[in-house]
Amino acid sequence: MGGEGFMMHANKSLKENRSLLAKRKDKQNLQGSYAKVKLAKFPKATSEQLEKIRKRMQAENRRNKIILIISFALISIVVTSFIFLYLN
Structure with a gap:
């Protein structure tokens, strides 16, 4: 009968x-x-000190946002160019 191994493992x-x-x-x-x-x-x-930390964090966030936008734009340009090359 099936299931003996299962019951043995459960026990x-x-x-x-x-x-x-x-x-x-x-x-x-x-x-x-x-x-x-x-x-x-x-x-x-x-x-x-809090103002200095706040300004540093804002500059860092601004820099990260710019990097993200540029990388997204480059990736979209590369993907679009591959699509146009593939279709031609």
Whole structure:
């Protein structure tokens, strides 16, 4: 009768999962507390630093947008030229 290998694999998988669960319960690896964790303190940014970061990010975004537009235009020109060459 078909399906014996499937049932054997299912039973084997269940048995392995049960053994893993027993190991996890014994060691209690998932329990813990964050009471002793020290949080890092970062300095506050001044308004001049924030403005400088803002301008740098705007320039970077502008540069990335220009690169994207140029690359899209070049790719579309190449694809269009191949289509015209193929049709002629």
